[in-house]
Amino acid sequence: MNNKTLLALLAVLVVAVAYLGWKSMSIPTPGTSADSNGGITLSTSPNPLRLGQATFMIDVKDKSGKPVDNATVSFDLNMTAMNMGTQQGNATSQGNGRYSAIGNMSMRGPWRVRTTVKMPDGSTENKDFTVNVP
Numbered sequence: 001m002n003n004k005t006l007l008a009l010l011a012v013l014v015v016a017v018a019y020l021g022w023k024s025m026s027i028p029t030p031g032t033s034a035d036s037n038g039g040i041t042l043s044t045s046p047n048p049l050r051l052g053q054a055t056f057m058i059d060v061k062d063k064s065g066k067p068v069d070n071a072t073v074s075f076d077l078n079m080t081a082m083n084m085g086t087q088q089g090n091a092t093s094q095g096n097g098r099y100s101a102i103g104n105m106s107m108r109g110p111w112r113v114r115t116t117v118k119m120p121d122g123s124t125e126n127k128d129f130t131v132n133v134p
Contacts, residue, residue, distance in 0.1 A: 074116045
């Protein structure tokens with residue numbers, strides 16, 4: 001084999017490995033993050049995500065599992081594979097411990113949704129979620 005053929009095969013192999021790694025980062029349970037901790041969970045609409053505007057629903061529960069309505073929920077959204085800038089804002093209460101936020105998914109791939117929840121008692125909980133735009 002000549003050098004050009006070897007280089008082409010190497011390029012195809014790198015692309016295949018990168019694609020398989022990207023596909024493995026999807027959320028396993030439809031509509032809900034597989035990682036829930038501290039009473040904060042995340043779901044998305046649409047699900048699966050696609051390019052364009054998306055709604056992120058952040059559900060907040062206290063340690064006993066009851067919905068928390070008087071929290072202050074903020075978020076930031078950015079792509080993990082490439083710097084696409086950070087979108088930040090406050091989520092809006094929807095009642096029954098649910099808060100919603102809007103973001104723009106401008107590129108396919110993995111994105112991090114970082115939530116910061118200030119509970120009514122003054123304590124703060126942070127939770128990161130990874131979502132994927134296929």
